[in-house]
Amino acid sequence: MSEEKKKFDNVQVGNMPSKVPFSAQIDLSKFNASMFEKASDEEKRQQDVMSESTTFFKDGMRKLFKNPLAVGSIIVIGLVLLVIIFAPMIVPYSYEEILSVNGVRDKGAKNLAPFTYSKLEQQYVDAGGYRFPHIFGTDEQCRDYFIRVVYGTRVSLLVGFFASIIVLIIGMIYGSVSGYMGGRVDLIMMRIVDVIYSLPDMLIVILLSVVLQTVMKFKSGSFLSSLGTNMISLFIVFGLLYWVGMARLIRGQILSIKENEYILASKSIGTPTRMIIKKHIIPNCLSVIIISTALQIPSAIFTESYLSFVGLGVQAPMPSLGSLANSARGGLQSYPYKLLFPALMICLIVLSLNLLGDGLRDAFDPKLRK
Amino acid sequence: MVRYVIKRILLAIATVFIICLITFFVMHAVPGGPFNREKALSQATVDALNERYGLNKPLWTQFMNYMKGLLKGDFGVSLKNGREINEIIGESFPISAKLGLMAITIALVCGTILGSLAAIMRNRLPDRIIVFLSTLFTAVPSFVLATLLLLVFSIKLGWIPVWSATETHYLLPVIALAAYPMAYTTRLAKTSMLDALGQDYVRTARSKGVAKWRIIFKHALRNSLIPIITYAGPQIAYIITGSMVVETVFTVGGIGTKFVSAINNRDYTLIMATTIFLATLMVVANVICDLLYKLVDPRIKYE
Numbered sequence: 292m293s294e295e296k297k298k299f300d301n302v303q304v305g306n307m308p309s310k311v312p313f314s315a316q317i318d319l320s321k322f323n324a325s326m327f328e329k330a331s332d333e334e335k336r337q338q339d340v341m342s343e344s345t346t347f348f349k350d351g352m353r354k355l356f357k358n359p360l361a362v363g364s365i366i367v368i369g370l371v372l373l374v375i376i377f378a379p380m381i382v383p384y385s386y387e388e389i390l391s392v393n394g395v396r397d398k399g400a401k402n403l404a405p406f407t408y409s410k411l412e413q414q415y416v417d418a419g420g421y422r423f424p425h426i427f428g429t430d431e432q433c434r435d436y437f438i439r440v441v442y443g444t445r446v447s448l449l450v451g452f453f454a455s456i457i458v459l460i461i462g463m464i465y466g467s468v469s470g471y472m473g474g475r476v477d478l479i480m481m482r483i484v485d486v487i488y489s490l491p492d493m494l495i496v497i498l499l500s501v502v503l504q505t506v507m508k509f510k511s512g513s514f515l516s517s518l519g520t521n522m523i524s525l526f527i528v529f530g531l532l533y534w535v536g537m538a539r540l541i542r543g544q545i546l547s548i549k550e551n552e553y554i555l556a557s558k559s560i561g562t563p564t565r566m567i568i569k570k571h572i573i574p575n576c577l578s579v580i581i582i583s584t585a586l587q588i589p590s591a592i593f594t595e596s597y598l599s600f601v602g603l604g605v606q607a608p609m610p611s612l613g614s615l616a617n618s619a620r621g622g623l624q625s626y627p628y629k630l631l632f633p634a635l636m637i638c639l640i641v642l643s644l645n646l647l648g649d650g651l652r653d654a655f656d657p658k659l660r661k
Numbered sequence: 662m663v664r665y666v667i668k669r670i671l672l673a674i675a676t677v678f679i680i681c682l683i684t685f686f687v688m689h690a691v692p693g694g695p696f697n698r699e700k701a702l703s704q705a706t707v708d709a710l711n712e713r714y715g716l717n718k719p720l721w722t723q724f725m726n727y728m729k730g731l732l733k734g735d736f737g738v739s740l741k742n743g744r745e746i747n748e749i750i751g752e753s754f755p756i757s758a759k760l761g762l763m764a765i766t767i768a769l770v771c772g773t774i775l776g777s778l779a780a781i782m783r784n785r786l787p788d789r790i791i792v793f794l795s796t797l798f799t800a801v802p803s804f805v806l807a808t809l810l811l812l813v814f815s816i817k818l819g820w821i822p823v824w825s826a827t828e829t830h831y832l833l834p835v836i837a838l839a840a841y842p843m844a845y846t847t848r849l850a851k852t853s854m855l856d857a858l859g860q861d862y863v864r865t866a867r868s869k870g871v872a873k874w875r876i877i878f879k880h881a882l883r884n885s886l887i888p889i890i891t892y893a894g895p896q897i898a899y900i901i902t903g904s905m906v907v908e909t910v911f912t913v914g915g916i917g918t919k920f921v922s923a924i925n926n927r928d929y930t931l932i933m934a935t936t937i938f939l940a941t942l943m944v945v946a947n948v949i950c951d952l953l954y955k956l957v958d959p960r961i962k963y964e
Contacts, residue, residue: 486672486675486676486679489672489676489944489947490676490679490680490683490940491680491898491901491902491939491940491944493898493902494902494936494940495680495683495936495940497924497936498683498688498936499687501924501927501932502687589800593802596802596804597802597804597902597906600802600804601905601906601909601921602924602925603924616805616808617804620910623811623812623816624812624816630805630808630809630812634805634808634809637802637805638797638800638801638802638805639800641799641800641802642796642797642800645799645800646796
């Protein structure tokens with residue numbers, strides 16, 4: 292045994308030729324300098340890089356910024372974000388503050404039209420005091436309406452954003468486990484998805500919101516109670532029901548990517564699974580995931596405004612765009628602008644998010660690339 | 662095919678059962694019984710009432726009894742006014758069904774026509790207008806549109822009177838209800854029509870010299886209808902939920918209004934009954950659409 296091994300070692304070290312047979316490596320010992328000639332300038336120019344190298348991300352962004360609708364929606368969303376971030380710092384009223392002048396409650400400041408003052412305020416302004424204008428007027432409880440719409444937009448956007456994140460996380464975990472495991476696990480997991488998918492979501496959402504509102508009680512002062520039970524029940528509902536679409540999408544993505552030749556090639560050269568997931572699978576389904584998350588936000592905002600309208604949204608006095616629109620129905624004949632502002636805001640946000648999502652899809656979806 | 666139909670129907674039955682299960686147990690998780698009033702009833706009365714409605718039995722038995730009632734088509738009694746829920750649904754559902762059917766017919770027919778028109782006149786003015794309007798209307802929630810329509814046409818202009826018990830005016834609620842699904846159908850129809858027009862068989866027909874409109878109707882339109890049929894199922898669900906707010910805005914006495922007022926009154930039996938009723942309706946509509954879809958498109962494989 293040991294003798295044999297020694298023989299083998301001998302072969303390895305001593306008698307093997309230095310160049311591996313069939314290798315493409317050039318044996319430089321056969322050549323000398325006189326056998327080479329210098330490349331002409333024209334030949335050198337062939338190596339020049341004509342345009343800048345581009346990555347998937349850069350290329351997509353370039354396409355996105357060429358799309359006027361997408362750029363327009365980015366600008367609109369940016370403006371809305373600026374307003375809802377900075378307006379509460381500039382406007383001296385708070386969303387639940389009942390207006391008062393010099394510490395006296397201003398009973399006349401009810402249902403003011405945009406950019407008008409009540410009698411008391413007018414006296415104060417005439418006397419030389421400064422009063423911040425009520426840009427959208429005031430509501431029936433003497434609160435500044437502009438700041439309420441700003442907070443309503445904040446709430447609606449936050450709900451939309453976090454609901455989409457919840458949907459994304461649950462859907463991603465569930466979908467990738469199901470797609471990766473395959474076989475019986477996949478089958479059972481997908482049957483569960485089928486059943487949840489066929490549930491009429493809006494009805495179950497309403498049902499759960501009705502119940503969760505009465506069941507959930509939080510210690511006052513805690514973070515959860517400041518968020519309000521309605522908001523939390525909204526998130527729970529999203530977490531329970533809306534992830535199925537995302538899970539299906541991600542599972543489908545993983546299944547189709549898993550079958551690709553480059554994965555097989557990568558496996559055959561011994562890449563560890565962790566690296567395959569990191570280098571190949573995630574980058575390939577990332578664009579689809581981001582696009583559908585972007586499109587999830589407006590639908591979540593829709594659902595929230597809808598629930599608020601039915602009376603199951605965020606807790607008063609915290610406003611949301613839907614609840615503002617709902618309470619504006621009361622004085623519709625006299626104060627139609629009170630419906631107009633939150634309604635326009637919903638339309639604007641949903642429209643620009645939809646257009647941005649479409650733009651992202653056109654720019655980044657590998658299936659649409661040509 | 663038969664296997665697929667059976668499978669689909671079994672899944673639907675399972676779904677309906679799960680909906681009943683969820684609805685029942687979720688509703689029973691609410692603290693406080695149906696007889697909690699501001700003026701406390703005496704213990705004896707509560708016991709007697711519990712005995713009468715079978716509420717002292719274990720939850721599972723109650724569920725079985727409830728399901729037995731449901732199978733016989735008996736939804737029980739409203740907690741707030743003691744009326745038979747069957748009666749409530751019986752008088753309110755026909756109004757909603759009429760409203761919903763009109764809305765969905767308009768949405769599907771007009772949406773398909775407009776979408777196909779946009780695809781045929783691609784990049785010309787009509788296409789631009791149709792795409793602009795359909796994109797706009799997918800961003801308008803139905804309650805906003807409903808309220809604006811009511812404000813402008815009923816209150817300010819006074820062209821169409823407000824809905825009342827004696828006068829029924831379906832026009833405005835139908836428009837409010839149909840707008841979103843119509844906009845969506847239009848977008849869908851445009852993409853699928855463009856897709857169909859780019860197919861090889863259309864090119865073959867064109868090269869044979871078939872008339873333009875004949876190509877559109879005989880070859881392209883038929884194939885472009887398939888995605889629209891798939892969408893019709895969920896659209897029915899949208900119409901049903903959308904009708905809740907639209908009916909509330911227009912004070913139409915349909916099942917949507919009843920549902921919303923049941924939510925606001927916390928009338929649990931009525932919420933339960935309407936949820937189960939509407940959910941079953943949606944599931945059935947989805948099954949029919951699915952089967953229709955497979956029937957129309959023979960290329961689809963039956964799993």
